[in-house]
Amino acid sequence: MYVVTSKEMREMDRYTIEQIGIPALVLMENAGRAVAEEVLSYNQPALQRVAILLGKGNNGADGIVTARHLLDAGREVRLIYAVDPADLAGDAAVQRAIAEKLNIPFDIYDSDSMMHWDDFDGIIDALLGTGSRGTPRDNIASLIRAANASGLPIFAIDVPSGLNADTGAVHDPCVHATITVALGFTKRGIEQQPGAAYAGQVVVRFIGIPRDTAARVGVSTFRTNERLLTDKLHVDRHWARNANAHKGSYGHVLVAAGSRPMGGAGLLCAMAALRAGSGLVTWALPDKLLDPMLGRLPEAMLRGLPDGGLGDWREVRAEHLTELAAGKSAMVFGPGVGRWENDSHWLRKVWETTTCPLVLDADALNMISSAQDFGRWPARTAPVILTPHPGEMGRLAGKETAEVQRDRIDIARQYAERHNVTLVLKGARTVVATPEGEVFINPTGNPGMATGGTGDVLAGMTAGLLAQGMSSAQAAVLGVYLHGDAGDRAAAARRSAASLVASDILNYL
Numbered sequence: 118m119y120v121v122t123s124k125e126m127r128e129m130d131r132y133t134i135e136q137i138g139i140p141a142l143v144l145m146e147n148a149g150r151a152v153a154e155e156v157l158s159y160n161q162p163a164l165q166r167v168a169i170l171l172g173k174g175n176n177g178a179d180g181i182v183t184a185r186h187l188l189d190a191g192r193e194v195r196l197i198y199a200v201d202p203a204d205l206a207g208d209a210a211v212q213r214a215i216a217e218k219l220n221i222p223f224d225i226y227d228s229d230s231m232m233h234w235d236d237f238d239g240i241i242d243a244l245l246g247t248g249s250r251g252t253p254r255d256n257i258a259s260l261i262r263a264a265n266a267s268g269l270p271i272f273a274i275d276v277p278s279g280l281n282a283d284t285g286a287v288h289d290p291c292v293h294a295t296i297t298v299a300l301g302f303t304k305r306g307i308e309q310q311p312g313a314a315y316a317g318q319v320v321v322r323f324i325g326i327p328r329d330t331a332a333r334v335g336v337s338t339f340r341t342n343e344r345l346l347t348d349k350l351h352v353d354r355h356w357a358r359n360a361n362a363h364k365g366s367y368g369h370v371l372v373a374a375g376s377r378p379m380g381g382a383g384l385l386c387a388m389a390a391l392r393a394g395s396g397l398v399t400w401a402l403p404d405k406l407l408d409p410m411l412g413r414l415p416e417a418m419l420r421g422l423p424d425g426g427l428g429d430w431r432e433v434r435a436e437h438l439t440e441l442a443a444g445k446s447a448m449v450f451g452p453g454v455g456r457w458e459n460d461s462h463w464l465r466k467v468w469e470t471t472t473c474p475l476v477l478d479a480d481a482l483n484m485i486s487s488a489q490d491f492g493r494w495p496a497r498t499a500p501v502i503l504t505p506h507p508g509e510m511g512r513l514a515g516k517e518t519a520e521v522q523r524d525r526i527d528i529a530r531q532y533a534e535r536h537n538v539t540l541v542l543k544g545a546r547t548v549v550a551t552p553e554g555e556v557f558i559n560p561t562g563n564p565g566m567a568t569g570g571t572g573d574v575l576a577g578m579t580a581g582l583l584a585q586g587m588s589s590a591q592a593a594v595l596g597v598y599l600h601g602d603a604g605d606r607a608a609a610a611r612r613s614a615a616s617l618v619a620s621d622i623l624n625y626l
């Protein structure tokens with residue numbers, strides 16, 4: 118499903134009106150009717166008396182159209198203008214004039230004392246849409262605060278007012294919506310946190326802008342869903358198992374992970390590669406860990422690497438890993454490996470001398486960050502997937518974590534394009550960016566997954582999917598989606614996100 122910016126939305130809007138010839142008032146009519154239909158189908162409780170809060174732009178105009186359709190369906194409505202109705206211009210003035218002819222009751226807001234929320238069952242937020250700039254001002258700000266305090270269900274038209282539709286950042290105040298009816302296409306701001314939480318349930322409604330207009334204006338951000346996984350990414354081609362299959366048919370993952378205090382990271386990672394469907398998994402680990410780990414994961418083959426008896430990676434030679442990687446269909450390196458002297462140089466050797474698809478996670482990402490010259494590492498023939506959390510992303514991109522979080526989509530996209538890697542920026546609504554500049558926002562997962570080891574599971578899963586012949590985009594997008602989905606089912610089964618642990622995710626794959 119396409120996810121757009123307000124600029125892209127304006128371009129599509131213009132194309133539809135000017136090139137295709139669908140009049141703007143028709144789009145607006147479709148928009149208002151779509152919102153009314155969503156309000157009419159809401160029944161917890163049914164909204165008999167509806168207050169419609171209006172700004173002066175086209176978002177407000179959509180609100181007036183909504184009012185007409187609700188009236189026609191027998192609901193009571195009251196328009197609350199946040200601005201002087203005489204200030205409405207263009208199509209909004211057209212809608213205001215129609216509302217006057219129809220004698221739709223209205224108020225012009227001047228202070229909170231005039232609002233009697235007891236007179237209403239619900240609120241429609243038509244104050245600000247994609248034309249919103251900066252913090253809500255004046256009466257609009259007061260109305261947003263009052264609406265939030267009313268305790269009534271709020272339907273936001275297009276985006277909650279007070280939200281940055283492009284980044285998901287929220288201003289103070291911002292409407293806390295029950296349902297957001299996104300017009301035409303969903304917007305980046307309601308697909309990224311914290312905006313997504315303020316949008317409530319997002320419903321996307323067709324308003325007459327043809328779907329292929331998005332490709333025409335170059336929209337390259339998507340929300341993952343099962344249809345996208347099959348229709349766009351074609352992951353289903355890898356899915357059905359052949360009746361003649363044998364374990365060699367589904368690839369062989371080399372998991373290079375774990376060290377003495379963090380053996381569990383390797384265990385989770387290797388198990389995840391198996392659960393993702395990899396035919397074989399070899400887990401390479403420092404020699405000293407071999408005995409304690411033997412028997413913990415009977416399905417995997419263990420290979421101890423000479424570690425000078427230390428149980429960590431500082432004595433392990435890059436060449437050993439290169440040898441093991443030969444002939445493997447994918448490799449994951451990083452979970453629980455720790456850091457050691459000259460490890461960036463060591464990783465560069467592995468990068469240069471291995472030929473299979475590579476997933477780098479955790480400390481491997483920090484090695485890249487401290488490499489200084491990562492931008493000049495030679496191009497690999499096989500693809501690379503990096504799986505940073507926001508802190509690791511900040512170190513990779515030379516930015517503060519907060520800066521990364523404010524603009525996850527673009528930061529991930531720029532990094533992936535610039536370094537020719539597939540980048541998985543983890544966190545709520547994980548973002549996957551491809552070297553070609555496409556971005557996929559993941560809707561699955563829950564806060565219970567913010568717990569040790571879930572990243573190790575994701576890295577292993579991704580490698581397991583790569584090993585079965587998936588492209589990096591397929592493996593990363595599907596891996597992230599299934600990881601979140603398994604986490605959601607695990608949390609539901611436990612009836613608590615808080616008690617979810619990483620191995621629960623494995624059990625629900």
Ligand SMILES: NC(=O)C1=CN([C@@H]2O[C@H](COP(=O)(O)OP(=O)(O)OC[C@H]3O[C@@H](n4cnc5c(N)ncnc54)[C@H](O)[C@@H]3O)[C@@H](O)[C@H]2O)[C@H](O)CC1
Binds near residue numbers: 126250
């Ligand atoms: N996408 C489409 O094809 C369609 C979209 N529709 C709706 O139109 C809005 C966008 O409308 P626009 O007129 O561009 O802007 P807004 O209604 O969002 O509001 C702009 C209006 O508000 C004032 N303003 C801006 N920022 C602030 C602020 N921080 N505080 C106070 N006031 C502010 C500014 O003066 C502007 O005049 C889109 O979201 C859809 O709902 C069409 O109706 C159908 C086609």
Ligand SMILES: [K+]
Binds near residue numbers: 176242245276278
């Ligand atoms: K709105």
